[in-house]
Amino acid sequence: MGRIDGSSEALQQLRAELEPIHRDFNRLDALTLRRGLRLPRVAVVGELSSGKSSVLEAFTHIDFPIRELHGTLFTTALILRCSSVAKADAKITTGDKSPKSETRIQPLKRSGADQRDLGGIIEDATSSLEIKRIDGSYPQHGLYIKLSGPDLLPLFIVDLPGIRWQAEYRADALLCRELAEREMLNPDVTILAVIPAQDSPNVFKILDMVRRYDPRGERTLGIITKPDMATSQAEQIKFAKVATNMDPTYKLGLGWHILRNRSASECGISSLERDSIESELFRSSPWSSIPAQARGAWMLRVRLSRILQDSIKKSFPDLSKATENKLEAIEARLARLGPPLCSIDEARNYMFKVAARFQILAAAALRGEYSDAFFGEITFDNVSSPSDDTRVRKLRALMGDLNSAFALVLVTKGAQQRITDSEHPPENETEIPAHLQPLVEFYHQADTTSTPKNELVSHVEKMLSSNTSGQGFTTEKMVTHLFRNQSSPWESITTTHFELAKSSVKAFVEAALAHIIGTDNRALGQVLKTFVDPFFEQKSEELESKLKELLKYYKEGYIQTHETNFRRILLQGQSALQTTTSPTEQGAWSTTRSNAEAAVTEMTKYYNFALQTFTENVIILGVENCLVSQMLEILNLDRVLELSDDKLKVLTTEPLETTQRRAALQLERSDLTAALKACQRHQNRGVSGN
Known part of the structure; x- marks a missing residue:
């Protein structure tokens, strides 16, 4: 029985071609952690006694045992790997086609570094596998032989059981076709379709089965065997034409190759003698008309090596x-x-670059110019939190939305009570745009309660009736009292707005510095502690003071309503009283009622006027002047110059x-760059053209 010999000339030839490209590609695959690169895989499919084993022996010089009668009913896979240690392992898998069945794996006793007799291993597998029908069908078994050694090429060879077409072997035929079809389904498999040179109606039937899984023949190489068995000249000419790949009926993308099989009397001769006898045959007519690259075992190894290389390159x-x-x-x-920083000068120069880059990004953000890669792509979906990284980088747009949300909250929830008038119903309520809704929800302000105007006027009337001071003084004082009560939510709303604005600006600053310095760089934390945190602590105090300043007049000052309009309303009320009533007790009551209505009306007008002024002051004098426009002062060249050497060491060490x-x-x-370049050397260079 033949032995597996990795030092044979055939394997060395294949190895010289395949090993470098597989090694380089496998190295790159391992470095990228894809683990998806597989061994070049070849499946040999053909009829029973078509010469499949001879094909395998021809390009590997490994003796595959020949079983002429019924052949095997399981797949034989030979896995060759190059390694420093010689080792041979074999296992068999058993399992039926039932969904409930689990594939079982068992090792073969014959495995071991010194047991490389392929025929003996297959004999052991055949005796261990019980090929019995289960529910009318055969189980699908497989034999896997893994061979490692320093002289072996990386290759995965699958010897499929011979296909049967005869009716008496129906169950066998079905099993063999299923095993073959399962292997051909794999798009990474190179198919060797073995066709014997004999005059038979089914001789090319194997191509019909192969074409179902490789319609264009892009991964199928046709192998014509037993040319010396073609007795008639017509047969010889027919198969010689097929071998040239010129016959459109049998044309394949990878073409055809022709081989001569050993005869029964030649089993003991060497592989070199076998190749010599084959060469003698192909020098005769009509086989000599076949191109040299399409005939003989030697050229098959060359062609197959190139095909397998291209198969590996597909993954590139x-x-x-x-x-x-x-x-x-x-x-x-x-x-x-x-970058690594070794000296004080390098550290200071590095901080200069950080400051300069920060100034560029911060200035662009303030202008609303987002062309720098830091800002990311321009999007139209603003429905997100102000702390979302993609939004805080586009700071000017975010601040615009925050200010709009602040104004909406003041309009809808800034008044202590909503005064309704049945005679003059309010216009449509203010609608909050969808993209501002998430921002509005951050204010957590209670909804305004509704109060009918008549009830409020009656309440004010009672308060005026119980006051004995002068009429004008009492009415103006009442307007002030009503306004301060009505505007009381302003302080909490504005406090929330300042906090949101401050957190948004701080998030932008931190994102910009993280982008410039790097999140894994220790210097980032030190820069934030040294420059950013003190800045925002100071701004918190300034914004708190600014809010007190903006509210001081409304909370403590003498509220001066629009005097001309106020007096006009009072005079009109007095004139109406003089023409309709007499100075009786009922008249006094009507005057108080009129003053109450005037106070409510005047307060409402003044509130609307003051709301607009206050909103603009908060946005311009507070958010913009005290916070946003001051952002460039956080880190600039002057601040870097002021850093001591000791501080620089702390920042950059x-x-x-x-x-x-x-x-x-x-x-x-x-390593990745080197491995990529090594793989690129194996790539075919294209030719430029129109």
Whole structure:
């Protein structure tokens, strides 16, 4: 029985072609952690006694045992791998086609580094596998032989059981076709379709089965065997034409190849003698008309090597993309770590660059110019939180939305009570745009309660009736009292707005500095502590003072309503009283009622006027002047110049862990780049043209 010999000339020839490209591609696959690159896979499919085993022996010089009668009823997979240690392992898988059945795996006793007799292993597998019908069908078994050694090429060879067409072997035929079809379904498999050169109606039937899974023949190489058995000249000419791939009926994308099989009397001769006898046959007519690259075992090894190389190369686009993505991720992590800083001058120069870059980003954000990559893509979906990273980077747009939300909250919830008038119903309520709704919800302000105007006037009338002071003084004082009660929610709403504005600006500053310095860089935390935190602590105090200043007049000052309009309303009321009533007790009551109505009306007018002024003051004098426009002062060149050497050391000195992490990333980047270049050398160079 033949032995598996990795040092044979045939395997060495294949190995010389396949091993470098597979090694380089596999290295890149492992570095990208894809683990998706598979061994080049070849499946040999053909009829029973078509010469499949001879085909395998021809291009590997491994003796595959020949079973002429019924052949095997299981798949034989030979997995070759290149390694420093020689080892052979074999296992069999057993299982039926039932969904409830689980595939069982068991090792073969014959496995071991010194047991490389392929025929013996197959004999052991055949005796261990019980090919019995289960529910009218055969189980699908497989034999897997994994062979490792320093002289072996990386290859996955699948020897499928011979296809039967005869009716008496119906169950066998069905099992063999199912095993073959399951293998051909794999788009990574190169199919060797074996066709014997004999005059038979079913001789090319195997192509019909193959074409169901490879319609264009892009991964099918046709192999014509037993050319010396073609007795008639017509048969010889027919198969010689097929071998040239010129017959449109049998044309394949990978073409055809022709081989001569060993005869029964030649089983003991060497592979070199076998190749020599084959060459002698192909020098005769009509076989000599076949191109040299399409005949003989030697050229089959050459062609198959190129086909398998192309099969490996198909994975390069995805592998290359995965490599580029990983390199981008490594570059991003290195950027986040920042450069190593060794001296004070390097540290100060680094901080100058950070400050200059911050000034550029902050100024662009204040102008609302978002062309820098830091700001990301321009989007039209603003339905998100002000703390969302994509929104805080577009700071001017976010502040505009925040100010609009603030104004809406003041309009809808800024009054202590909503005064309704049945005679003059209010216009449509203010609608809150969908993109501002999430921002409005941050204010957590209670809804305004509704109060009918008549009830409020009656309440004011009672208060005026119990007051003995002068009429004008009492009415003006009442307007002030009503206004201060009505505007009491302003303080809490504005406090919330200042907090939201401050947190938004701070989030922008932190995002900008993280982008510039890197989130993995220790300097980021020190810069935030040194420059950012003190700035916003100061701004919190300034905004608190600014709010007191803006509310001082409305809470403590002498409220001066629009005097001309106020006196006109009073005079009109007095004139009406003089023409309709006499100075009786009822008249006095009507005057008080009129003054109460005037106070409510005047307060409402003044509230609307003051609301607009207050809103603009909060946005311009508070948010813009005290906070947003001051953002550039956080970190600039002057502040870097003021840093002492000791402070610079604290800012830029990194821990040993960071240094080691940077070195590891740089090494990984170097390995990936080298592996990618190695794979690119195996790629075919295209030709430019129109």
